[in-house]
Amino acid sequence: MTQQRSSPPASRATIEDVAAAANVSVATVSRALRGLPNVAASTRSRVVEVAGQLNYQADPAARRLATGRSHAIAVLVPFVNTWYCAEVMAGVEAVCAEAGYDMVVIALRAENGDRRPIDGTEALHRRVDGIVVVDVALEPAELDEMISRGLSVVSIGPPLPGCASTGIDDVAVGRMATEHLLGLGHHRIALIGDTTDTVFGFMVPTMRQQGYEAALNAAGVELDDELIVDGSFTVQGGAEAFDQLMALDDPPTAIFAIGDIMALGAMQRARELGIDIPGDLSIVGVDDQPVAEVLGLTTVHQDVAEHGARVARWLVDLLRDDDHSVERFIAPITLVERTTTAAPATVVVG
Amino acid sequence: MTQQRSSPPASRATIEDVAAAANVSVATVSRALRGLPNVAASTRSRVVEVAGQLNYQADPAARRLATGRSHAIAVLVPFVNTWYCAEVMAGVEAVCAEAGYDMVVIALRAENGDRRPIDGTEALHRRVDGIVVVDVALEPAELDEMISRGLSVVSIGPPLPGCASTGIDDVAVGRMATEHLLGLGHHRIALIGDTTDTVFGFMVPTMRQQGYEAALNAAGVELDDELIVDGSFTVQGGAEAFDQLMALDDPPTAIFAIGDIMALGAMQRARELGIDIPGDLSIVGVDDQPVAEVLGLTTVHQDVAEHGARVARWLVDLLRDDDHSVERFIAPITLVERTTTAAPATVVVG
DNA sequence: TTGAAAGCGCTAACAG
DNA sequence: CTGTTAGCGCTTTCAA
Numbered sequence A, B: 001m002t003q004q005r006s007s008p009p010a011s012r013a014t015i016e017d018v019a020a021a022a023n024v025s026v027a028t029v030s031r032a033l034r035g036l037p038n039v040a041a042s043t044r045s046r047v048v049e050v051a052g053q054l055n056y057q058a059d060p061a062a063r064r065l066a067t068g069r070s071h072a073i074a075v076l077v078p079f080v081n082t083w084y085c086a087e088v089m090a091g092v093e094a095v096c097a098e099a100g101y102d103m104v105v106i107a108l109r110a111e112n113g114d115r116r117p118i119d120g121t122e123a124l125h126r127r128v129d130g131i132v133v134v135d136v137a138l139e140p141a142e143l144d145e146m147i148s149r150g151l152s153v154v155s156i157g158p159p160l161p162g163c164a165s166t167g168i169d170d171v172a173v174g175r176m177a178t179e180h181l182l183g184l185g186h187h188r189i190a191l192i193g194d195t196t197d198t199v200f201g202f203m204v205p206t207m208r209q210q211g212y213e214a215a216l217n218a219a220g221v222e223l224d225d226e227l228i229v230d231g232s233f234t235v236q237g238g239a240e241a242f243d244q245l246m247a248l249d250d251p252p253t254a255i256f257a258i259g260d261i262m263a264l265g266a267m268q269r270a271r272e273l274g275i276d277i278p279g280d281l282s283i284v285g286v287d288d289q290p291v292a293e294v295l296g297l298t299t300v301h302q303d304v305a306e307h308g309a310r311v312a313r314w315l316v317d318l319l320r321d322d323d324h325s326v327e328r329f330i331a332p333i334t335l336v337e338r339t340t341t342a343a344p345a346t347v348v349v350g
Numbered sequence C: 001t002t003g004a005a006a007g008c009g010c011t012a013a014c015a016g
Numbered sequence D: 001c002t003g004t005t006a007g008c009g010c011t012t013t014c015a016a
Helices: A015-022 A026-034 A041-053 A060-067 A083-099 A140-148 A170-183 A204-218 A235-246 A260-272 A290-295 A304-319 B015-022 B026-034 B041-053 B060-067 B083-099 B140-148 B170-183 B204-218 B235-246 B260-272 B290-295 B304-319
Strands: A072-077 A102-107 A130-134 A152-156 A164-167 A189-193 A228-230 A254-257 A282-287 A298-301 A328-330 A334-336 B072-077 B102-107 B130-134 B152-156 B164-167 B189-193 B228-230 B254-257 B282-287 B298-301 B328-330 B334-336
Touching (some): A015 A041, A060 B060, A083 B083, A170 A189, A235 A254, A235 A260, B015 B026, B235 B254, B260 B282
Parallel strands (some): B072 B130, B130 B152
16 A cells, blocks of 8 residues: 555664764763763764764664663553543653653453453563553552562552552542532532442542532531432433432432533533523532533532643652652642532522 | 562563473474464463463563564654544554554644654654554654654544545535535524644644535625634633624624534533524534533534544554555544524514 | 673574 | 574673
8 A cells, every 4th residue: 555665664773883983882882872971071972973963763672671671651541532531641641751751551441341450461561661550449469460570650549559649539529519519508419420330440439429428417417318329420421310310309409410521411401401500500510621611610620630740750750760758649629619509599488 | 668669570481481491492482472383282382381370471672672563553642631632542542452552642742832843763763663643744754754764654634645544524524514504594604713723734624614615605605704713622712702703793693613612612602691502593513522412512423533443453454564455534424413503593574 | 981792582584 | 393593782791
């Protein structure tokens, strides 16, 4: 088809070519180009010059073999096409590009109802120096395997034992959102959560719900199981959850959706049904995705790309042996009040 | 900090260990494990067995050095945290995982107002066997450089000279959306486009606009420059574009937003202003992002993940020398009619 | 400050 | 069908 394979792979200059052209040994070229000490200034400049002329670039494969370091890191995500993961990857990629690391992404697809195991034997073995684990509860055995293979691992989300990690306090998220609603005067507050994950050990929904319950308890509001429904962490699921809630004999006056995306589905459904927000019903989400701003959704904000950038920096430091001492960093969250929450409509008591 | 670096990198079994344990030469181990012919069945099974016991896994770095192939591909994206790019990456990643390739992602950030040049000298040199270029107009010199370095390149979006590529017919997209509106009886149709890219050579907005203009011309509707506004390909931009349109003396009865995301901003603004959709105004988008479905947005659908999967398959074929003959595949698009478009309100002519 | 040479772990002729 | 051996291109002691 294309002409791409017709031209030979353009044999490139090797370190020997540079050595010959600069009249030095390959060892000297290696030292000079890597900025090591013990190279005469004049020698170095000559080598650099020659290397430039020959358009020389060290072969990473050879370097990897000789040094045992790949200068690559992997980011392990449950999915690649979600807003959250894309943000994380963006953060990681930026740091990698800066630090001269390759970022290879590995998605943990589920196969026959089970998560694909990371036997390390596969995509990880000797391919990368470190891993960024994103919101995946690794089996202890998997983690051990990785570490025993010399991989440095950092994590976003759950605190992997022995690994530096960052994340937000998801219980606090639930509490913050619920308290906001409580503060507005709501008592009948529903939760649109997610119970679909049986594969990745995704604890976030559970924790946010804990915060919700804690806030309710603290306020002396009795829990009502009917008010806790599943939204599958999808727009569609949020809409369906909304229907379920509105079909209740005593529907809620406020909804806490544990993700913007589900809040979005609920809002849309509300509009279709002619339910005014926040007049008839308040809604608050979590994440502060771009769409939240334009929809005026009140939500709990977190800076996801920064999570990625942060752990990537840690990882790079770790790999450079610049020891640092952070074990876990709880990233800040903030409530962004917009226009989907208000005091409940005053009920005229007859 | 963590205990990760305390244990030695767990020296792993090499091919020699396996050879010794199986009482054969390393060459035989290599052949046996790679499934090459000319290995006695009994020998092969013994080698496989021993390799398993030793938990042996060939070192990719050594293999790369010996064969000259990295078994990795790069995906070159303008950004990593956009819906479109995330979908593409998802498609590419799935194929890579299946075919045993690493996917490394490289974002083309802009620096001091200019796109970071891909001198190949950087992140690409000898690191990957091939590249998936996503919606980036590479300089001819950059492309030549890549090909001369032996890289196979395929592209999504613009048809790179000499490279297999896929994409949609963006002129047809513009025409399809506009004709839909025209068919409904609209004559005053606005376009929310994007003129912000000065860096990546992004031709999509221009082409969709061409389709829009062609459809209007074909229908004998005169173009009105006032109806063509910029939406910056963001939700916010779409909202602002909407304001601009509504401020016109003779506002449109329908809007074609060249991306769902901008349509979304426009819809939100319409709601805030009490403009009924589709009663007062029709809106059609492009992409069919998940959010489009729940909002009931009429839009031009394309399967973006499949674009990624498709070119990734081509690339893998190319790298395996399974020559195939596709030069360019125009992926299908379909109009998904939902609830944001309808016939224009009948104007009672006094 | 520099050079020689021994690997790193694998693949790929080339013999046998 | 199997073994020997020469690289692949770089880093890194160890000497000089």
